[in-house]
Amino acid sequence: MSDLDPLPANAAAQRDSARRLTMATAAGIALATFLIGLLIAAWAINRFRAAPTPAQPQPALVAEPVPTKVIVTPPASTDPASLSARQEMLSAQLAQLETRTAAVTGTAANAYGNASRAEALLVAFAARRVIDRGVDLGYLEQQLRDRFGTVQPVAVATIVQAAHRPVTIEDLRLGLDQIGPQLALGPSDSSGWGGAFWRMLGSLVVVHPKNTPSPVPGERLARVRRMLAQSQVEAAVEEVSRMPGASQANAWIDGARRYVAVRKALDTLEAVALEGRAATPPAPGTVPIR
Template sequence: MTSPHAVVVVRPEPGNARTAAALRALGLDVRQVPLFAVTPVDWSVPDPAGFDGLLLTSANAVRHGGAGLDALKRLPVIAVGAATAAAASDAGFAVAVTGSGNARDAVSEARDRGFARLLHLAGRDRAPTGDGIEAITVYASDDVPIDATMAQSFADTVVLLHSERAAARLKAMLDTAGIDRSGIEIAAISAAVAEAAGTRWATVSIAPQPSDPALVALAAARANTRAIDHPVRGGDKHPMSDYVPTDRPRARGPRMGVIIALTALAFVAGLALMAYAARKLPWFGATASTTAGAPVAGQKAGASNSGYIPSQPLGPDGQPQTAPPVDTAVLATREATLAGQLTALESRTAAITTDAAAAGAQATRAEGLLVAFAARRALDRGVGLGYLEEQLRLRFGQAQPRATMLLIQSARQPVTLEDLRQGLDAIAPDITSSTGENWLDTIQHQIDSLVVLRKAGTPSPMPADRLARARRLLGAGQVEAARAEVARLPGAAQAGNWIDAARRYVVARQALDLIENTALIGQAGQPQPAPVVMPTPQTATETDTAPDPSGI
């Protein structure tokens, strides 16, 4: 049979051992009876691009997620509490939201911060979390068999409940074994867990904070209270001292004449001693006449009395008064309050840390967008990138190496819409007619252009009409479509340079679109200090022209 102040921990490992160690550190008798065992479950990793964040409602998802977690580490984590957030941070995740222990509150806060699509790594037995959340089972919490003898050991104990499922199973197990629950106290981590435990318990207490330290402090307080007020001992929850003060009878004093005579004799003796000291002791006069010597005398007096030990205070009966007994229940309650306050401070610190990490990620994304927009502005104006060239390499060289190199090469020979418009106007007379044919082919083309047959609604194939369409498309910024129209003109062979310039314009904008999308989804990296590279001396035969990796 367990002792009257035994505490039973029913949560699964490894949390069971951690909670039991905290209780034993408080001097309590602890029994470890895990009702569940957590095991990993095979699962397939979805595409991370389809989600804005990763919802974790238990640290078991991190412990038993396996190698599939590595593919999801770029997603910010929404953790249900501080313990889950700590486990995610230790595993290499960036925690964006840390809840107070309630999954719905954590999801609501994530919605407010813009996380619309969430991937929930959860256990097999779970509660629904709402719309817009895709849940995947990564672990299972299976029941551990409990025999009748083990169930009997729960009688007259304090049981810690960390989950609603544990509360429901404990109640069903005791009812099945026919054990009276009126002698068992429950310490629940939250109001929802206490509600799942039901009624007919001796007491049901709820931790001030939904955390394991607060629950441990509450269980310690309840166990110490049971030790004081156990019915077998017949004790009281507030033990008091049996001391009853009494007044001692006043003794009769001596006669008045004897008192006067003794007082006069003491006065005369004091005068004689004072006169002797004034004549024989030199320091007596110095201490009385000088003010500078007073601190020195005080110091000596303090040094001579350094070994003084005050006696214990006396009671009304003249006997030494003993110290009042220590109320362990009050101490445990104070410790629980301090533990709750410490947990709240830790939660605030974790929230500040996650907010700072999220702010840093948003700042990195904003800086990447500014660099991409500045590069687009420079290309549209037809000027070089300058310092932006190095920023593009540092921020996007790893995520989009080809697009970054294409953009840098295109900026060294920039092509603008105005350049393309002026070039098209300059070659318009040459590309609307074919100059490489003989006079017979020229006459044949002239005859064919007299009558043109085409389907209704299709654009005119006449060179003048194609040139007009190319100019309209170029004015609308549709360079690729304009290049296709010019390529179909009779003199397209004379527009080789213009077509090549238009192609470089299109390639540069496609690379710029890739870089902007990379910055928008937050894949732009933080700029790192560039390594110092000593340039090699060039000979007279070397050139400064770098090869174009795109072939354009």
């Protein structure tokens, strides 16, 4: 029995040791769990603080009503004297406005008339230059018809026909040089060259009044050339008509008379333009009412 006594003592010691170990373990586990809980609580609190808080809706601002200012117009005076004075003042202002309106209207009308007059003169001058050069009128023909066709149809027709058959000063000079001998000698007759010679010999000595031009054919021909140089075509025609061979210069005289007629027609159109009687052509793209 003595050999078996120590065994129970050792077993009790082992049980006490095992019990102390179990309590220590449980205490450690509880402490560790507590610490872990503290850590989790601290992390949760920090996370909650870091999270942005949602913006609270601001209440809408209500505009305060603006106080209105009431303007009270004093009643108009019913005094007859003040009413009469006000009426006279308004009448004077109205008269001034009418005067200014009339002045502006007159100025505008004068400006329009001056512009139309200048345009008509420009057309007439351009037509004269074209006729002097002996070329076709081109677009100026329609301009002449539009501006002067109703007031001077004959003059316009004369200018248009002359442009189709132009005659210039140079043409008249050349023609005079060609018919000069026939003008000086006159028409041939049965006497032949002998008769022409005696007529020329008889014209060498001519008696005429002191202050009158010489009727000698040679001097007349020289005067005609001088007249053409000075654009005195009408006087040249009269001089040629009195020469011995005038019957052989019918074509030249006809051309010279057409030259004079077209210049007179141009003078007429220029006078009409200066007087402001030329018509204003219709605007481009418009159709005249018939």
